[in-house]
Amino acid sequence: MIVGSTSRPREQRRWAIDLRPLRVPAYRRMWFGNTVAMFGFQLTAVAVPVEMYALTQDSLWVGLLGIAGFVPLLIFGLWGGAVADAWDRRRVLLGGSALLWASMLGLLGHALLDIGSPVLLLALVTLHSTAFAISSPARSAILPRLLPLELVPAGATLNYTTFTGASVVGPLAAGLIFAAFGADRGLPIAYALDAVLFTALVVATVRLPAMPPESEVDGEARRGGLRGVVDGFRYLATTPVLLLSFAIDLIAMILAMPRALFPEVAQERFGGDAVVGWLFSAIAIGAMLGGLTSGWIGRLRRQGLVLVAAVVAWGLAIAAAGLARQLWLMVLLLAVAGAADLVSAVLRQSMLLVYAPDRMRGRLQGVNTVVVAGGPRLGDLRAGAMAAGFGSGVAWVGGGVAAAFLAALLAVAFPALTRYRPPAREHGPEHDGSPRPRRADDDGGD
Structure with missing residues (x-):
């Protein structure tokens, strides 16, 4: 009896999500602000394609939202990463936040005034993506300044899990808003809530201490603009493990991301806009459940091999979901894909943050922003x-099968990724939650 009662909590701890990063006050505030803001972002993420499809009745226009989002990510994500390595990262975050607010108010005004312009909607999405691209690399790069390196994988898992939690609740809430008020009145409500909830992240960012570049004596750390971007690519070209991790994620997102098809499939197979919230939430439901049982991820040694397996599982689950004719089965299969996506995303981000030096983290996070946020937008276009040429079924199922096949082929052709193992951990007393020197310290109070 004693052995059984002792081993069960220990086994639960092996599987349960690691909450130790929440002991650090600065990280905890940013985590909370990000979680609240991400809920608002998801309302907009559902509202924009719903509004575009309502205006045009054409999935191709919905796919064009991917181009409107990707082009600024490609340009300003890379530039924002260079800026995050050259300037105070807190100031970069605040500047990007101001631009994000402006885009949110623009979307709200477009809906309230009933302008009904697909072109203007594309322009507003472009502005929103530009602001996100500027601030996102700095937001990701500060994680090793908030936490000791041994807690970075746990912090990345917490960030991604709570993001997916918001991705579950946000689209479902958007579906309820549209079901209760209809698209005409529901759209401004969704956009207004996004603008209000974003305040939590701004407050958390304001309370951060200054975060200038660590390597003040290293001229390379001060290279913003094009020269800094080029330096980042040169470093990436010498690290095949990171380069392959980006390539395999692009394969997964471009070929197997079906979200541009959700509004059409919701209407054709399941009867209306109220269902679209379930489709947008399903992947995030699986990712959230995967994150809550993610304690095992931090103990992995064959991280590269598991990353490849997770991407293959993502593609196959997406393909199977495209064949489903029952809502519950489609949601279930999309959730399986989401759990696989959580594993691949956490491993990829942990590898990037631990492998890269601080002077390069902003630039590599800029590349990561382009890949992680830009890949799905290219997937929307694809x-x-x-769907316009061959129908939604072929677009959905064919993309999933192609992603699984190409991910496996890439791993066989370039085995550096599957051979990757994380560096040996340093042994020592468990971190007590106090920031280490040269990392962002608590500024007094919580």
Whole structure:
């Protein structure tokens, strides 16, 4: 009896999500602000394609939202990463936040005034993506300044899990808003809530201490603009493990992201806009459940091999979901894909933050922003274009199968990724939650 009662909590701890990063006050505030803001972002993420499809009745226009989002990510994500390595990262975050607020108010005004312009909607999405691209690399790069390196994987898992939690609740809430008020009145409500909830992240950012570049004597750390971007690519070219991790994620997102098809499939198979919230939430539901049982991820040694397996599982689950004709089965299969996506995302981000030096983290996070946020937008374009030519079923199922096949082929052709193992951990007393020197310290109070 004693052995059984002791081993069960220990086994639960092996599987349960690691909450130790929440002991650090600065990280805890940013985590909370990000979680609240991400809920608002998800309302907008559902509202924009719903509004575009309502205006045009064409999935190709919905797919064009991917181009409107990707082009600024490609330009300003890379530039924002260089800026995050050259300037105070707190100031970069605040500047990007101001621009994000402006785009949110623009979307709200477009809906309230009933302008009904698909072109203007694309322009507002472009502005929103630009602001996100500027601030996102700095927001990700500060994580090793908030936490000891041994807690970075746990912090990345917490960030991604709570993001997916917001991705579950946000689209479901958007679906309820549209079901209760209809698209005409529901759209401004969704955009207004996004603008209000974003305040939590701004407050958390304001309370951060200054975060200038660590390597003040290293001229390379001060290179913003194009020269800094080039330096980042030169470093990436010498690290095949990171380069392959980006490539395999692009394969997964471009070929197997079906979200541009959700509004059309919701209407054709399941009867209306109220269902679209379930489709947008399903992947995040699986990712959230995967995150809550993610204690095992931090103990992995064959991280590269597991990353490849997770991407293959993502593609196959997406393909199977595209064949489903029952809502519950489609949601279940999309959730399985989401759990696989959580594993791949956490491993990829942990590898990037631990492997790269601080002077390069902003630039590599800029590349990561382009890949992680830009890949799905290219996937939107791919899905919308294929659906226009071959139908939503071929666009959905064919993309998932192709992603699984190409991910496996890449791993076989370039085995550096599957051979990757994390560096040996330093042994020592468990971190007590106090920031280490040269990392962002608590500024007094919580």
